[in-house]
Amino acid sequence: MSRHRLSGFLLAAIEDESLPATEQQVASAIGLQRATMERVLTLDRLMLSAVERLTEAGLPHRLLKGCAHAHLLYPDPSLRPYVDVDILVPSESFASAVAALETVGVTRVLPELRADFDRRFGKGATLRAPHGGAVDLHRTFVAGPFAMWIDASSLFDHFVSLTVGDMEVLALATEERCLHACFHAAVSDLEPALISLRDVVQAASAPALDLDRLLRIGGQWRALSVIAKAVTTAWSSLEPEGEPPLARWARSFEPSAKERRVLRAYEATQHRWAHQAVAGIRAVSGVRSRIAYATAIVAPSRRAMAWRGRSAEHRLGRVQNPLVGDPQADETGDPPTQ
Amino acid sequence: MYERDPETLWRRVGAGVVLLPPGAAAPLPLGAFAARVWQLLSSPTNARSIRDTLMVEGSLTGEAGTRELDRVLTLSSR
Numbered sequence: 001m002s003r004h005r006l007s008g009f010l011l012a013a014i015e016d017e018s019l020p021a022t023e024q025q026v027a028s029a030i031g032l033q034r035a036t037m038e039r040v041l042t043l044d045r046l047m048l049s050a051v052e053r054l055t056e057a058g059l060p061h062r063l064l065k066g067c068a069h070a071h072l073l074y075p076d077p078s079l080r081p082y083v084d085v086d087i088l089v090p091s092e093s094f095a096s097a098v099a100a101l102e103t104v105g106v107t108r109v110l111p112e113l114r115a116d117f118d119r120r121f122g123k124g125a126t127l128r129a130p131h132g133g134a135v136d137l138h139r140t141f142v143a144g145p146f147a148m149w150i151d152a153s154s155l156f157d158h159f160v161s162l163t164v165g166d167m168e169v170l171a172l173a174t175e176e177r178c179l180h181a182c183f184h185a186a187v188s189d190l191e192p193a194l195i196s197l198r199d200v201v202q203a204a205s206a207p208a209l210d211l212d213r214l215l216r217i218g219g220q221w222r223a224l225s226v227i228a229k230a231v232t233t234a235w236s237s238l239e240p241e242g243e244p245p246l247a248r249w250a251r252s253f254e255p256s257a258k259e260r261r262v263l264r265a266y267e268a269t270q271h272r273w274a275h276q277a278v279a280g281i282r283a284v285s286g287v288r289s290r291i292a293y294a295t296a297i298v299a300p301s302r303r304a305m306a307w308r309g310r311s312a313e314h315r316l317g318r319v320q321n322p323l324v325g326d327p328q329a330d331e332t333g334d335p336p337t338q
Numbered sequence: 339m340y341e342r343d344p345e346t347l348w349r350r351v352g353a354g355v356v357l358l359p360p361g362a363a364a365p366l367p368l369g370a371f372a373a374r375v376w377q378l379l380s381s382p383t384n385a386r387s388i389r390d391t392l393m394v395e396g397s398l399t400g401e402a403g404t405r406e407l408d409r410v411l412t413l414s415s416r
Contacts, residue, residue: 011352031353037349038365041358044347077380166344 004194007033008079013220015063026228036081039133043067047085048167049104054089057100060156061170062207063087064138064180065199067102068171069161073181073202081194084126088138089171094125101127106135111304114296121284121293123147134201143303144276145262145283176248178203179223184228187266192233195245204246211245225263228253340415341382348376357414371397372410379415 001007011033014017014026018165021029054061066082074080089097095118098108106127112118118125124138140152158173173178181199185192203209218224231250235243243251255263265279266272279295284290345360353370370401374397378388389407391397398407 015352034354034356034367036350037351037356038367041347041349041356041365045358076350078351165347170415 001032002036005036005081005083006194007036007081008076009198012076012079033078037078038069039083040067040081043082043085043133044164046104046106046129046135047087047169048165050085050087050101050106050135051167051169053104054087054092054097055099057096058095059097059100060090061097062155062159063162063169063171064088065184066162068162068169068177069199069202070172071164072160072177073199073206080199082237084133085135086138087135088125088140088152088155090156091119091139094122094137094139096238098125098127101135109134111301111307113300113304114292115301116292117296119287121147121280121296127204131300139182142266143164143273144187144265144280145228146187146221146223147280148283148285151221154217174208175204175210175217178209178214179218179221179227179323182227183223185234186226186230190267190269190272194237197230197234197237200230201238201240204231205240205242205244209244209246211249213303214246215249222259222262224253225255225259228255229263339376339381339384340366340379340388340411342376342379343416346414359413368413371406372414375407375410378415379412385411 001010003306007029010019012020014029028140040161044067047063049227051061051063064086066080066084066086070080070082080163087097098118102108106129109126109128113122118139122139123143124136124140127135127137129135140147140150142150155172155176158176159170160173160177161168163169169292171177178200181196181203185200189196214227215224218227227246228250231247234240235247235250262279265275268275281290281294281297283295347358349356351367353373354368355373355376356365356367356384357376358365367416371374374392374395375388378391385407388411389398389404392403392407398404
């Protein structure tokens with residue numbers, strides 16, 4: 001229940017009597033949801049500090065996922081728990097944003113792979129708060145090839161706002177938010193939490209969603225296969241009532257061989273980061289940029305290497321054969337936010 | 339007059355509510371009575387009006403109830 005972040009839906013099902021429960025089970029469900037919401041509120045406070053600091057520093061930003069989805073996609077934000085704060089900043093502001101956020105007490109976990117990697121190729125970086133919680137600062141939605149194909153600068157062209165506490169916070173526009181939900185469900189995690197699939201259902205069913213605009217952006221980002229995979233997986237897993245136009249489109253979508261090959265880089269069961277990194281090399285435009293990207297992957301800076309406590313030889317050997325090991329997996333075993 | 343402090347973050351939990359007022363060290367989980375008071379504070383109102391509503395609903399009785407109402411109003415409003 002906790003892994004899939006369904007404590008809100010569990011309690012809602014008990015409340016509307018669609019799920020029979022004993023008194024003890026009701027008490028357990030309330031206890032779980034209370035603890036979850038206490039954590040969420042602490043994260044919201046961290047988010048507001050971060051947003052306030054970025055605003056003071058004059059850095060554009062957009063709230064992503066958790067808190068934004070909770071307020072914008074769900075009828076009651078209590079239905080949508082989250083475990084960190086996700087904020088998107090423009091590529092050119094990434095280093096400034098890290099520096100600004102470090103003044104509110106969060107600290108970057110992993111050093112940059114090589115100078116300028118974050119701005120040019122990275123997905124983002126995780127900054128941890130001393131008493132729990134973290135800010136995932138994003139440059140784009142995912143690592144690998146799509147990090148090069150997503151037009152991250154266009155994500156700042158439009159926005160919607162939400163109010164958290166007494167502060168107005170900017171989030172992605174409706175279609176971009178749906179695209180992010182699709183990316184997260186389809187390629188971020190090998191086995192997405194059910195709440196991530198629910199996000200896709202909620203986003204795809206939003207009355208304000210402009211399907212033509214969504215598919216136009218998805219096509220420009222070479223991400224139609226991502227949208228189709230996320231939506232078909234969400235509908236087949238959760239079997240929600242109704243089939244909005246996006247779900248009908250997804251059901252009839254046939255990915256090309258090339259699109260299937262790109263998706264496979266994100267579907268590796270082991271050493272996922274290495275597969276994505278290698279697939280990313282092909283997606284980088286320009287010989288010089290491609291060399292810079294590959295160099296960062298194969299031979300990171302001494303600082304990045306020292307943090308991970310691994311020798312360059314060890315790293316090189318593993319990257320040359322992605323099937324042998326995952327040189328970039330962080331302490332959670334997941335591809336790093338880097 | 340009382341009203342919610344707009345800086346207070348909150349979430350509903352079943353019949354209760356969890357509040358995180360500005361400056362509080364940790365979130366405050368509150369039960370159904372406090373959650374009802376929080377709901378009544380969604381627009382500016384006075385203590386008498388809140389007390390009358392709760393008495394009509396049967397959730398405010400006796401001296402202890404009044405003390406609890408005062409406590410909740412102090413915690414949750416400005």
